[in-house]
Amino acid sequence: MATEYSANDVAAARSLQTYTYIYASMATFWTYDYACSLHQEWNFLLRSRWSKVKGLYVVARYVPFLLFTGHLYLNFIPRENSEKCENLNNICSCFSLLSVICSECFFVLRTCALWNNNRFVVVPTVTFFLAVAVASVSIYFSNIATAPFASSAIPGITGCYQSSNSVQLFIPFLLLLALELGLMTLTLIRSVQSWRTTKSPMYAVLVNHNAFYYACGLSFSTANVLTSMLLHYEYHAMLQDFQFVLLAILATRMHLHLWHIDRHAHSTDALVFIPMTDISSTAGTA
Secondary structure, three states: OOOOOOHHHHHHHHHHHHHHHHHHHHHHHHHHHHHHHHHHHHHHHHOOOOOOHHHHHHHHHHHHHHHHHHHHHHHHHHOOOOHHHHHHHHHHHHHHHHHHHHHHHHHHHHHHHHHHOOOOHHHHHHHHHHHHHHHHHHHHHHHHOOOOOEEEEOOOOOOEEEEEHHHHHHHHHHHHHHHHHHHHHHHHHHOOOOOOOOOHHHHHHHHHHHHHHHHHHHHHHHHHHHHHHHHHHHHHOOOOHHHHEEEEEEEEHHHHHHHHHHHHHHHOOOOOOOOOHHHHHHHHOO
């Protein structure tokens, strides 16, 4: 006798399948990107000196691997209990937040570098960034802690989902949207001020990278605000980690590109990455 399932059960099952497909495609894309840049990446890791920026690179680059491992395990292991689902989801959420914070750190530093580390720009920018990071982490975990997890009632559908959504989950993405809009505004103002006087190739690369990164970030943040408010089941979260992983790929790829440009331009035996403070002085005096 065929078992009939409610419309809610079918919608939840479809959302879990869609979520699993998105994660599998993200893992495939991340693996492909890593394989394509493997030679350049190891050249950078072995030949550049250790610094805070390199530490950010390593974290932003390799935390998605842990994120994929946790989520794919969660998505493909059948019939997990709700407590285990919640614990695994919290661990994966930590990886997600760590990844996006490191990615944004790159461009906070770059924006400050474009302004020659002017303290009237650096202090409010860093303060706002820290406020956004702390508020987002607090809001995110306080909301997912109150939302129970459930598995699909339909046999053969793996994974689990939050059975009730909190509309407040859009707030971290709204804060991220405000941060990236502010950083993009600072970048545009600085580029307009100095586009005639600054001829440094490094400066042009910084501005182009920043503008493209912020455009992607603003687009995905807007999409995540809308999906978090309007969609249910796992549909509301289907673009969240996609945004974090894409921003991590962009941030690390752009950093790698910048390092190779600097290495080629200076053609020395030292082969080290110039810190952001040196980049700013180079751009300002070129």
